[in-house]
Amino acid sequence: MVHTSLDVVDEKISAMGKALVDQRELYLGLLYPTEDYKVYGYVTNSKVKFVMVVDSSNPALRDNEIRSMFRKLHNSYTDVMCNPFYNPGDRIQSRAFDSMVTSMMIQVC
Amino acid sequence: MVDAVLFEFLHTEMVAELWAHEADPDPGPGEQKMNLLVLESMGFRVGQALGERLPRETLALREELDVLKFLCKDLWVAVFQKQMDSLRTNHQALLCPQGTYVLQDSSFPLLVRMASGLQYVEEAPKFLAFTCGLLRGTLSTLGIKSLVTASVAALPACRFQVVVQRS
Numbered sequence: 001m002v003h004t005s006l007d008v009v010d011e012k013i014s015a016m017g018k019a020l021v022d023q024r025e026l027y028l029g030l031l032y033p034t035e036d037y038k039v040y041g042y043v044t045n046s047k048v049k050f051v052m053v054v055d056s057s058n059p060a061l062r063d064n065e066i067r068s069m070f071r072k073l074h075n076s077y078t079d080v081m082c083n084p085f086y087n088p089g090d091r092i093q094s095r096a097f098d099s100m101v102t103s104m105m106i107q108v109c
Numbered sequence: 110m111v112d113a114v115l116f117e118f119l120h121t122e123m124v125a126e127l128w129a130h131e132a133d134p135d136p137g138p139g140e141q142k143m144n145l146l147v148l149e150s151m152g153f154r155v156g157q158a159l160g161e162r163l164p165r166e167t168l169a170l171r172e173e174l175d176v177l178k179f180l181c182k183d184l185w186v187a188v189f190q191k192q193m194d195s196l197r198t199n200h201q202a203l204l205c206p207q208g209t210y211v212l213q214d215s216s217f218p219l220l221v222r223m224a225s226g227l228q229y230v231e232e233a234p235k236f237l238a239f240t241c242g243l244l245r246g247t248l249s250t251l252g253i254k255s256l257v258t259a260s261v262a263a264l265p266a267c268r269f270q271v272v273v274q275r276s
Contacts, residue, residue: 045164046250074165081161081250088157088250 042070048077054108069104076100113190113218120219123148124235145235149242156246163187164251173273174198176251177210184247189218208273212244213266220265233261237269244269 042050050073052066076097080086083094127144163183170176181193194216199209219236223229237259245257254274261267 044161045167045170046161047252078162078165082158084154 040066040070042074044074044077050074050077065108069108072100072104116188117219117222120236120239123151123239128235145238148235148238149245152239152242152244153246153249154242156243156248157250158246159184159187159243160247160250163247170251173208173253176248176253177212177271179251180244180247181212184244185214188243191216191218208275210271210273212269212271214268215266217265217267220261220267224264227263229264230261233264233267234259237261237267241269244271 038054040052040054042052044050050070052069077092080092080094080097081088086092086094127147164170164179167179167183170179177196181196185191185193193212193214195213197211197213199211217237219240220233223232223236241257241259245255248255248257248271256272256274257269258272259267259269
């Protein structure tokens with residue numbers, strides 16, 4: 001499911017062109033008939049894609065909440081990149097990053 | 110922000126330290142290249158991190174030229190508190206599938222303290238290796254594989270040549 005959403009993200013990036021010079025893309029895609037999940041995507045300037053899968057049973061999260069979550073994700077990812085012990089491309093093993101993500105998920109549920 | 114001079118001092122010490130190990134009994138030209146490579150790879154890692162952190166609030170950089178302009182303006186201002194003086198392109202689309210950009214700085218902060226003119230021109234490459242790596246690292250985070258070289262005709266002006274490698 002996440003892989004198909006990545007394909008949609010790529011589609012959107014190539015379709016955006018010069019019309020929208022907006023870094024972020026926020027979209028509601030892939031509402032499966034059996035499992036109702038909502039998938040949000042966010043792309044950074046360094047072509048890193050964040051995909052968030054949300055259970056749509058709880059009352060829909062507001063747009064700006066999703067945006068702020070992505071912003072926090074981006075900031076934590078930047079911090080991970082700046083860690084001299086981290087080699088770009090490896091799996092992220094930072095405890096700070098994990099705790100930020102967990103706290104964000106707990107906040108939502 | 111922190112005072113720029115701190116980075117200048119640190120950089121000077123880095124170059125001096127790596128050069129001190131050069132006083133081995135057999136310092137051929139191969140040794141020199143090794144040390145420059147170390148400096149360049151340090152700059153590369155720093156550039157990768159900066160490439161993630163700096164464009165955070167800027168809008169999407171769509172074209173390659175946008176990325177180069179970002180380097181000349183935002184990156185240079187963030188690291189050296191001034192903008193790059195000129196950016197020229199030199200595309201030869203027919204001959205080779207690569208794009209070449211020449212970035213010129215007429216008063217490079219890391220060289221400006223040394224001399225003004227032809228003195229120390231042979232020493233200058235050591236002080237440019239880190240910055241070459243910095244450019245290459247930032248470009249690589251922003252999705253552009255490249256090769257960066259620097260040349261000095263007369264201090265403190267220098268030029269960086271970026272050759273983009275398109276596969």
